[in-house]
Amino acid sequence: MEETINVLRPKRKHSLNTEAEQPEPHKRRRRTVESETEPLTRQPDPSSSNRFRLLSCPSPKKETQSSREWVCNSSTSSAYGEKFVVVSYNILGVENASNHSDMYNNVPPRYMKWKRRRRLIRKEVKSYNASIVCFQEVDRFDDLAHKFRKDGLEGVYKARTGEVSDGCAIFWKQDMFSLLHQESIEFQSFGLRHNVAQFCVLKLQDQLESDVPPDTSMRPCTRSRSLVIGNIHVLFNPSRGDIKLGQVRLFLEKAYKLSLEWGSIPVIIAGDLNSTPQSPIYQFLASSQLDIQRHDRRRVSGQIEFESQYRTFTYNRYGKPFFYRWSAEEVRLATGCEEVTHLQHHLKLGSAYLGVPGSRRTRDRCGEPLATSYHSKFLGTVDYIWHTEELVPVRVLETLPIDTLKGMGGLPSKRCGSDHLALVCELAFRR
Template sequence: MDRNTNINHVPAHGQVDPSMLRLPVTALGSSLFPRIASSSSPHFIRHLVSPAAPPFYPWYTATTLPFPMSPVRFLYSGRGFGPNFRQICSTNGLRMERREREREPPFKRRKSSEERPKLENTKEKTHNYKKDSGLLDKSQAGRYFSREKDVDRTKKVQQANMEEEVAGSNPRMTSIDDNQAQSNVHVKPLHRLWELAPPCRSDTTPPPGVSVGFDFTVMSYNILSQDLLEDNAYLYRHCHPKVLSWEYRLPNLLQEIQHHNADILCLQEVQEDHFVMQLRPALVALGYKCVYKKRTGYKSDGCAVVYRKSRLSLLSFNPVEFYRRGDTLLDRDNVGLVVQLSPISDPASSFCVANTHLLYNPRRGDIKLAQLAILLAEVNRMSRLPDGSSSPVVLCGDFNSTPHSPLYRFLTTGHLDYKFLSIGMVSGQEENPGGHRRLQSPLWSESLGISSSCQYQEKNHEGNEDKTKVKNQEKCAQSSKPQEETQQKTEEPASNSPTAVEGAISELTVEDLVSKTTEDILHRWRIEHHLNLQSSYSHKLSPDGRDEITTCHSRTAMTVDYILYTPDSPVGPSSSLLPGGRGLQLLGKLSLVGHSELEQVNGLPNQHHSSDHLPLLARFRLRQ
């Protein structure tokens, strides 16, 4: 196209208006044809195939030409266009690019961080000179001051990023000067104090040099599996990526464990490969022995119970799997671990430690109760002593239930009436859970072999054998009795005869019938256990009474982790004391924090705390 051609030229009478010939095109293979073609334009066709360059885009149909000629071939020939145009044909249509001199300027390289301060200093001097000399008008001054705000905001963001990159006590992070680190780091670790428990009523001052019991500390800690962290990355968008890497988190976790120096560690979400290759060797070097149980199925994490070998010895242990093949209720891969430990200083005494991680799903409280029943049944069996009494119990773990939930009340009170209870309300994780499906009775199948008291039932065939033995003994006794007594019994009405039934009913009052029916109904919709458990935490901060928090991420902040124990004194009117006063006395605990304290450290995890859970720590005394 000639540069001097006027694109706004109006053709004379008898000529074709170029704007009327720019019709929509349809892609057919490698050629483009207009939807509408006029056969009454011989002048345009003769002009199109003439050697002269056309003054506009030649949209036409090839079938109207006097000889076979493709429009794309004509456009590609370059006869009608100058060297400043590139012909591009695709199935999406035909377009003509702009001239070379009208194209966008090449991409300019961004200046490095070392070059920016020089440029900013130069501009700042220039603007200061203009501002001082009065050469800046109001509009320019406004732009200048907004630029200052942008620079300040950018500096603040860079400073915040630098604070996150500073690795406190982690040697793996980029090393910087101590003065620069102190000036950049403003996020301090959480301030947690050791709180002493109130004195127990049965406390007595021991004579000098005489020990009243075995003191030990227990830690419960969900260390956040790396696979689960990466699978649920949306929960940790508030965290800097560097603090989420396992290379950064592992030294922090080990340092935290070594700092608290607990005698027993109950760990959850322990990834198997990290446990075998890194955690277990490090814990063994610290003087611990480990028992581990991986989750069933394809899950990569599990639970671990770690104890100090210089103070405790392992008597027995049993891993607990909640998955049951063919059971639609127990189809999840959560596990538990129950161990029996004994103090080396007093081999005659022992206590039971259980660790678990229940299902997370807030709307499946029925599964959580069934999993908990299996764990409590195993704890009841492991804590049973040969003389028929029970040893003290320490139950730790992530129960995924809040302190005001029915599941927590079941643990601490020993019973739960679940009639008309919605499945989504069992754990208390959601204030308004979706769905209104209620718990059914019984909660779990009878084939599980666990009663409503969370204890293992005897096998049916053994029970049948016992019943048959009793019946045979009764028959032998009856045959050996004198004939007169047998005749007297035959004269008496049978117990299932109509007269006997009428007599028994006549002796019962209306109140007896109502109370018996109510008791049967309540027992049908009730589960219970007899472990007499109490929480080592009150779940309220003193003195303001705010809620304690054990886990925090971008979606929630609440208490779901617990250390429960068997006290040496009854908790309530329905509680019972273990024989011989073999319960545990709570001596102290590591305080927790509230929501405001976690907001100050940007939630969990952060550069000081490498898990989305806080460790719980309690100290107990086992009386000898």
């Protein structure tokens, strides 16, 4: 029988009650510039960072060396078509911050004030010259929309179902994109909790379209210059890998369907997946398939660390993999059918940060950021930007080294308006 799960007031921010090993200290080295960027071996390694751990935060210190640097792709610029900047940002909902104040004991109260955080978030997004922004944990949308509209950004919002007030929002630069279509998923309709996802089909403005005769059926560059943007905030609960997989599965299915409906256009996936780079959920996104029987439901997101004697695969005396038992209901939630245990999606996705090699001070052995979120009970990566092969990452904004983050004592901070770091990448259409 399934274990009892408290679903009335789930703790949605990243936290665990178990102690885990601390990351190895980083070696002191010179500030990294593009010519010094070290290529990384992109093999998942569970022993590397990006793990959920209970942290003992030092007292906040004066922020130093907290600037983030752009790292560029080595490909020649001739391979790029039109470029645009995408931001994915969990901005820490006001209600979540209030309900889980124990996670911010090391953060000065003034840094938690919404007006201050909103000002920092707006200033930060503006500094990136963002073309498309995907926000998670938005519970003050009208407030945000009013401010961003002054910066030339228009947006749409999808609130969570249930009692929790936050949701997801997508903004785009009005003079660069036009909205062709929008829709959303309420996962509660599928028995998958109150999380939501949203989609926008955006078309890059084409100045040449005015030269096309009005009586012709020609639609220049429509196929290659339109995009599906998907934004999601996956369930936090670490032990409910079945529900997490179900949400991600439906999300990817809808993104693929929209891509086909609009002429097989490129897809961008952004959001807080509440899953680490070493997790089976990450593997599912990257490889397009996953056999759920080979994974413990409680470890699907990589959030729960077991004692050393537990392994992802258990072998019997004949050396064959042990297949974990999933109840019929868990299988149905994860795959959509009680008889199906093998998941597959049809999008060929690449991670934007994985596509641009970075520094070992900020990347794990997979090539993903070491940390995209930090507070007193969590340090690790759960945020991502994915894209289909019609797009190429031109450059990404590096995150911060672990020692720099720890020197802050926690997020939000003097210069950061959330407990997450914004992920920022410049993408281009392939020529």
